[in-house]
Amino acid sequence: MPNRLEHESSPYLLQHANNPVDWFAWGEEALQVAKDQDRPIFLSIGYSACHWCHVMEHESFESQEIADYLNAHFVCIKVDREERPDLDQIYMNAVQLLTGQGGWPMSVFLTPELKPFFGGTYWPPTASRGMPGFDQVIRAVVDAWSNRREMARQQSDILTERLQSIGTGSAESVEIAPGRVGMAVRQMEQSFDDRHGGFGQAPKFPHTMNVDLLLRNYVETRNEHSLKMALTTLDKMAMGGIYDHLGGGFARYSVDAKWLVPHFEKMLYDNALLVNNYVDAFRLTKLPRYAQVIRETCDYILRDMTDEAGGFHSTEDADSEGEEGKFYVWTPHEIHKLLGDEIVAERFCQVYDVTESGNFEGHSILNLKQPLAHIAEGLGTSEEELAEEMANARQVLFNARCDRVRPGKDDKILASWNGLMIEAFAKAGAALGEPSYLEAASRAAKFVTDKMTDANGRLLHTYRHGKAKLPAYLDDYSYLASAMFALYEATFNENWLDECHRLMQIAIEHFYDQEDGGFFYTADDHEALIARNKDFYDNSIPSGNGMAALVLAKLGKLIGDDELLNLAEATIVAGADVLQKHPIAAGQLLIAYDFLQSPVQQVVLAADASDPSVKDRIAELHSNYLPRTLLAAQFGVTSTSEHLKSLLAGKKPIEGEATIYACQNFQCHAPVSAVSYLSDLAANGK
Template sequence: MTGNKKANRLIHESSPYLLQHAHNPVDWYPWGEEALQKAKQEDKPILVSIGYAACHWCHVMEREAFEQKSIAELMNSHFVCIKVDREERPDVDAVYMDAISAMALQGGWPLNVFLTPEAKPFYGGTYFPPKQWKELLGSIAEAYTSHRQELDESAEQFADHLNQNELAKYGLQQKNYHVREDDFKLIGHNLSRNFDKKNGGLGSAPKFPMPVNYLFLLRYHHHSSDQTILNHINLTLRKMAYGGIYDQVGGGFARYSVDEEWLVPHFEKMLYDNAQLVSLYAEAYQATRESLYHDVVYQTIAFLERELMSGEGGFYSSLDADSEGEEGRFYTFTKDELQELLGDEEPLFSKYYHATVTGNFEHGRNILYRRIPDEKFAKENELEQDVLEEMVTTWKEKLMEVRAHRVRPALDDKVLTSWNALMLKGLADAYLVFGNKHFLELALQNARFILANMKKGDKLYHTYKAGKASVDGFLDDYAFLTRALLRLYEVTFEEQWLLEAKRLTDYTLENFFDETEGLFFYTDKTGEQLIARKKEILDNVVPSSNSVMATNLHLLGLYFDEDRYTSLSDDMLASVKELLLKEPSHMGNWASLYFHKLTPTAEVVIVGPEAPEMRAELTSFYTPNIILAGATAEDKTDIPLLEHRTAINGKTTVYVCYNRTCQLPVHTAAEALKQMQGAEPQPKFPSL
């Protein structure tokens, strides 16, 4: 009990989001057999309400509706009410979000869907104001009694839609595996049509970072030398790093910007965004040597370690947007607060970060953002750049001290395998580019945590909290962890990570693969069966699990000389190629795979006592279509790519191979890079 509020069944759950609703007067059930059986026994419709801990409008609807006794009585009388954390049960969320789409309704969270007792959907929506919500509850309850047959027929139709062939859903009827320069250029052209050439990003507000699209564009520019593409990448990454979407004081990115200029964020900070943005900014630095990107990576990792990392080595899921009942209060400052804190330096600070007397946000508060590089600001204000940089560092320290004494946004402290795998890859990517050993230490700590706590036998579990792993792993858990372990192998040359990646892939092939359609289901065949078994094809704020699996199979096929892996990857790409050409903004990770297959992937093997140093020298250059294997000694190996590779005359030796054919072994990074550049065609597309 909290005060005089009686707890409902959610009090026994571990999800922070479900626990937030544990003292609602609504008789909430968690998703599970108890609630589904109750609906059947009492012949009641089911209300499934789906959200997540950092969701602002989920909190609003809870305050306005689910905490109100009169509304709760209506819900309890007519429905079996189920609360779902979409991050804990993305399979349930995917099914009913697809249903909302089939109803031609706008999706989003909170997601509220009405089901028959058989869990088949017949109506739904997102946020409803309290008056409208009460009216809807009454209408649904009356319709369920008076028009039951029509509702059941409608629900059957939606259930049929949910179970239709995934490729047919997108009109993908035939496989077309021809990887061509013209099609690659078409992918870039169609993606570029959505560029915001003034503010960066794709399309208009709201704007999401969408790292997968920019990782592809980096590869597109590498292949084509199209300066227009590089200009857009730099415009976008600078605007995001200067904008309010980036925490100028503490580092790390908010989930999205509500405006076109990246200035006003929706303040929740998600692990999956920041993990991928570490990868993106690290790779962008490798390609451009832009110092701003270096700073963003270091500051974002510092934020993640400080505020989202557990003592065990896992990373928590998110920080809420709200604190003290206001969105963004933790991160914003009034002019008076700044004057009291900074004294004579406040005017310069406010000029640097665009703070005003009236505030540029709600309640007279200021979101801190920048417009121009330090070099330009210093010149305009007659300062030496190093003096300005020292002042900025001091300002940040003072503001961080103030924030340390504020009421913090709520922390969602569950650990998700899929999001931790994105973070693991981000740390390994950062180490690959910058060589900072602390990044590698964090990555190794995280990898060991995941495998020790979230894997039992051959199976992964999706979520972990308070010493307990639960919920069978989904395809993205396996796919993202496999991809992260492949990268971890490349930066350590420790075979255990590569062999673990292969084991995970073989498990997914056995338990997730659909031989009929040639793609992977999102759920394990050994787990709970919902009314539909979905497949995830479209890349979104995170890459789709199928696109990551297709990439993993491509890479593992090279490491293990496994034709089955390679042909499956080819077939998966062929299945979606038509959609990739038409809608690349929803297929960014597939587009990167297309790049990897367009020209042969370089298989680079480094053997000898200085293999790590040679790897570091090679990876100081941007060579995105490459896999790395290596060893410091010529020990027995289970990796075919390493077999028969020796350190000639005891000297560290590099083998550059393409399509199972190797060039002459060399002993310097410069020679190896020359071989790679000579083997990879470099078409020069005209600017798009």
């Protein structure tokens, strides 16, 4: 018989609905049972695309013997970390304090008051590979609760105090020494992999905030090594197996240092953040290979990860038919059979490293060991001819792959991750002049504002199958506000800037700490938990405070609002200790700090909407990498946005020609023709 999870909407929770474990979802019913029966809580946190979550479910949660013991001694609660990142943050901190490391599946044992006293990640069902068995762990926990309860409670009290102090951040530093960006760049240089790109060794993650910071640093300092680190990383990832050479899009991370063998799950947020990186690289270098990655990744999201209602789905699993990566790997026999032409098939296998022995468990993950130009030279053909031949071959294989059993997909729509993808589509559409990407961004933004907002105008965090639920977190507000700002700059539709302002006002009202600065992760009327966190460190996604500070700085500088700028500064000061000690771990906050402290140019394009050349001028403006420039436009009508009226007042085309008005450091330069301004941009390479 299904357990209580059958009534949930989360695909991850539904995966566990037929377990013999008597699972509860997190909620008042479960918490009250724990209090009434004075039982410890077994809290299991994971997500649908997590390979080891599936393994632990099959090994332990489908075991009748283990389930019977859990049901007899614990109140068992299953949580989707993507639905409840607030719980995940708190209890992940607890596991890291207890064990020195963290990950998923996360297994935590709590008192009925929700205080953790023991925890870990994956355990096998019985002792193996030097790890205790889950059967041993749960018996030891029951023994401690039954026979040494006071000790367990003391442990939980001490741990909870630590969690509460972590959540509020340290106040040791209130000033930020100069040179934090340079310090972060030097730290990246120390861990940079000159041969394969990226930072550190295996496993290797994209570190998108680092790439963003390096490209910004290059524009400011012309430090060639910053540019090399960023572009080498982007090139090697796009050539490696972490990139899907047939269908587009990136996997979560590489298990090796060469980007060859991915953990095959695909996450919406990784692809959004990486599209932003490749857009910046394309705008800076104009290299076609970056445009290709942008298009293929955006097309993958539109094709496979877009809900019919307009939002974007969350993840695709690593596994299909019970095997990790089965959907993505190939053999030479399959290639030859599908392509038919022996010469083309041989060439494809050579280009994409498909061999009889394989590079992954007897099969081959497609990857480029060398750039296509080098391979073409060795084959005695042109890069253009080889690229066309390989593109045709890839299409044949892609079509054949569509007939395979696809990995499972988590089709819930998260406001925060959608914000990241909306921003990516807005920037990609503007940079490439691709209307379909701008339309996708606008449609998703309208979906979130229409379908994921409650009657009071407050955001809801998650949506699936027609129903939105759960109060939104700081990430939802800050990521979506950033997306709305990007949509305004991409389309000059003033409604998006107004929505950006509205979202940040709600965040200020309900999340901002008026006493010590910075934003809490949860709202002031959120469910009371054992700690209320402020996140300044980046994880796989940017910190909510870092993103909020950057949006406040951009918005404040564009519309001339000192109050927003003061809030941005106070948010950064609240994270000063992090920037002082570990700037590389808080890239988003560091970007916000650098942007706030630096001279920023406000550029207004004034033109007649009927001028046929306006589209060309906008496209030229959007083709440049301008990390310290904010864009606005006036098309011959009075601004309908209260927030833009001051900026746009009096700005109009001169002598009927598209005109640029540029201001910096409270000084406005004389208006110049858009053609002249854009020519100077192209000549200066900035």
